[in-house]
Amino acid sequence: MLGPPLHTLRKEAQRRGFQAEYTDRLLAVASTLQNSRVPTVFTLMHLARLSNVSWKYLRSVVERKIDDYRVFTIQKRSGGNRRICSPSSTLRRVQTWIHRNILCAAGSLAKIHAASTAYAPGSSIRANAKVHTGAAWIIKIDIKDFFESISERQAYYAFRSLAYPALLSFELARLCTRIAPPRDDGAQRKRDLLWRWNNDRAKTGNPYGLVQSVGHLPQGAPTSAMLANLVFAALDVRINAIAQKHGATYSRYADDIVLSLTSGCRVECAKIFRDVTSVISHAGYRINRSKSRITPPGARKIVTGLVTNDVTPRLPREMKEDIMLSIYHIKKHGLLSHMERRKSSSPLGYLNHLIGRILFAQSIENKFGSCALNELRVAMAPYRDLLDMARMLNPKTSGSNDFTALYLLVFP
Numbered sequence: 001m002l003g004p005p006l007h008t009l010r011k012e013a014q015r016r017g018f019q020a021e022y023t024d025r026l027l028a029v030a031s032t033l034q035n036s037r038v039p040t041v042f043t044l045m046h047l048a049r050l051s052n053v054s055w056k057y058l059r060s061v062v063e064r065k066i067d068d069y070r071v072f073t074i075q076k077r078s079g080g081n082r083r084i085c086s087p088s089s090t091l092r093r094v095q096t097w098i099h100r101n102i103l104c105a106a107g108s109l110a111k112i113h114a115a116s117t118a119y120a121p122g123s124s125i126r127a128n129a130k131v132h133t134g135a136a137w138i139i140k141i142d143i144k145d146f147f148e149s150i151s152e153r154q155a156y157y158a159f160r161s162l163a164y165p166a167l168l169s170f171e172l173a174r175l176c177t178r179i180a181p182p183r184d185d186g187a188q189r190k191r192d193l194l195w196r197w198n199n200d201r202a203k204t205g206n207p208y209g210l211v212q213s214v215g216h217l218p219q220g221a222p223t224s225a226m227l228a229n230l231v232f233a234a235l236d237v238r239i240n241a242i243a244q245k246h247g248a249t250y251s252r253y254a255d256d257i258v259l260s261l262t263s264g265c266r267v268e269c270a271k272i273f274r275d276v277t278s279v280i281s282h283a284g285y286r287i288n289r290s291k292s293r294i295t296p297p298g299a300r301k302i303v304t305g306l307v308t309n310d311v312t313p314r315l316p317r318e319m320k321e322d323i324m325l326s327i328y329h330i331k332k333h334g335l336l337s338h339m340e341r342r343k344s345s346s347p348l349g350y351l352n353h354l355i356g357r358i359l360f361a362q363s364i365e366n367k368f369g370s371c372a373l374n375e376l377r378v379a380m381a382p383y384r385d386l387l388d389m390a391r392m393l394n395p396k397t398s399g400s401n402d403f404t405a406l407y408l409l410v411f412p
Contacts (some may be wrong), residue, residue, distance in 0.1 A: 003040030
């Protein structure tokens with residue numbers, strides 16, 4: 001819903017006794033936003049009412065008086081840790097509103113490049129992999145700390161590109177970003193030398209006062225993914241131009257950049273690799289060299305976790321084997337014993353994780369996924385009474401609750 005018609009807004013303004021000049025200014029803003037196909041939002045107070053969040057709370061977030069995130073790390077499958085910034089329930093509510101109503105509006109989606117296949121409605125890992133099936137050469141480039149490399153200044157310009165007023169764009173950018181804590185050694189980050197991190201008051205005004213650092217997109221916030229797509233759209237155009245010059249196919253799933261060729265040679269692929277990494281590096285992003293590579297003909301090709309050697313994407317063999325092995329151990333040794341082997345402390349959490357993998361597998365290879373889900377139901381049959389009891393002790397659970405969703409999937 002983009003907002004009420006202009007004549008309705010005019011009547012409401014007249015009912016409230018607004019001056020004609022002020023009413024005309026409001027209607028001009030509303031008209032511009034509706035022409036841009038994004039929701040009509042006038043001020044931070046208006047956003048507070050639309051999202052059902054206290055204006056005072058939003059103001060404190062914008063002023064950087066509170067850092068309302070729970071920060072923790074999870075281990076990457078490729079090694080190392082990933083920092084997750086989970087917003088509080090209140091902050092998540094307003095960010096979810098911004099994501100659903102602004103960042104997923106028709107006007108926002110129109111600005112995202114067609115090569116971007118992550119997070120937008122209708123996008124999927126399978127769709128991203130499918131455009132590269134049967135390719136002879138695969139060029140993969142990974143960006144290091146992708147979300148944290150995008151600053152609140154870039155988020156501000158993303159909202160401005162959607163026609164939101166300057167002050168509101170600044171406030172929206174603040175609501176969607178977080179200030180990174182200083183380095184342990186106190187040294188300045190290399191990125192701080194870039195324009196988008198250099199907080200020089202002489203270059204840009206700040207109605208909320210100067211802060212020491214510029215915020216970044218936090219990984220874990222509902223708004224980060226689509227904002228990253230909007231910010232990166234200009235680079236998508238440049239990378240796609242390089243791909244078209246060489247007859248390659250380009251797609252980007254968040255920070256996972258893939259170019260593929262049905263024919264060619266290593267020299268040409270190396271040229272594409274250098275040109276694309278140069279564009280990305282000059283834009284202020286860092287290349288993760290350990291995860292960037294050129295895959296030649298004859299080798300197994302993996303795009304966003306799926307094998308693309310055939311005409312359709314398929315699951316890696318090791319993933320299917322791991323799922324079936326987990327079900328086998330649950331059936332033979334019991335759930336708790338298997339959890340100890342996997343070093344998991346939560347039965348429901350582990351089952352949720354396993355079911356999530358099975359459902360993902362089902363979306364890629366329906367026959368295998370359906371078989372695995374049936375096998376899990378057989379393995380979990382001895383625990384049905386315990387699950388029934390746990391469900392009875394949680395009468396307030398809803399269909400969106402993790403436990404209820406788990407229960408209904410195992411025992412429909």
